[in-house]
């Protein structure tokens with residue numbers, strides 16, 4: 001699933017292709033065409049930004065497109081006439097400007113909304129602070145993680161709750177928990193504020209590193225994976241065999257090191273499994 005850092009990179013790619021240019025043509029395809037999308041034809045794109053895992057494309061007539069890629073969606077930019085790497089029937093949305101064609105493939109969510117309604121529109125307004133925002137507020141993320149509705153969640157679930165903090169998907173969940181030394185199966189209520197702030201700090205640093213921003217881990221490029229996709233392999237730090245198990249309502253695979261991220265007394269037992277799990281979407285030619 002594309003995470004906050006992927007959306008940030010997609011927005012950086014779309015921005016020079018679209019901003020300041022009038023939309024000459026738009027097409028949308030199933031699962032159900034995007035209602036009213038013809039209303040942006042003739043409007044000029046005024047901005048492209050990511051917010052958490054959302055893409056927001058604004059126009060000078062007060063409308064905005066919101067896209068959410070979920071598991072398999074992606075954004076491509078082509079020159080006019082350039083062959084696409086995927087068939088047109090897979091295109092969800094096609095935006096044509098004078099010198100570029102922007103194509104969304106396979107996004108389940110593409111919708112046209114009034115820009116002024118965004119701040120009251122749940123899928124955007126309910127998001128927690130964005131880890132890639134330069135003004136990211138870790139205290140606010142902590143406050144939201146501490147909400148009583150999340151006290152009994154495992155931290156592996158809670159860190160992916162976009163209403164607590166926006167940007168973390170399965171990859172950075174696994175990696176942030178490893179770098180923070182926290183077992184993914186611990187409940188939020190079992191963790192101290194210090195531990196949660198440490199975890200938030202690791203997630204922020206990893207996402208910032210992934211998009212080339214200065215970060216607290218002082219990483220200069222996209223961080224290499226310590227646990228994600230490495231179930232059953234030796235830990236890069238202590239050589240213990242990494243464990244893996246399904247976690248959360250979406251049954252995402254979580255991988256952790258039993259030594260670097262130890263269970264604590266009284267904690268819910270994680271499922272016992274060490275078989276190798278090949279995550280989908282990795283090495284598929286898209287930033288994941």
Ligand SMILES: [Zn+2]
Nearest residue numbers: 235238257260
């Ligand atoms: Zn280890």
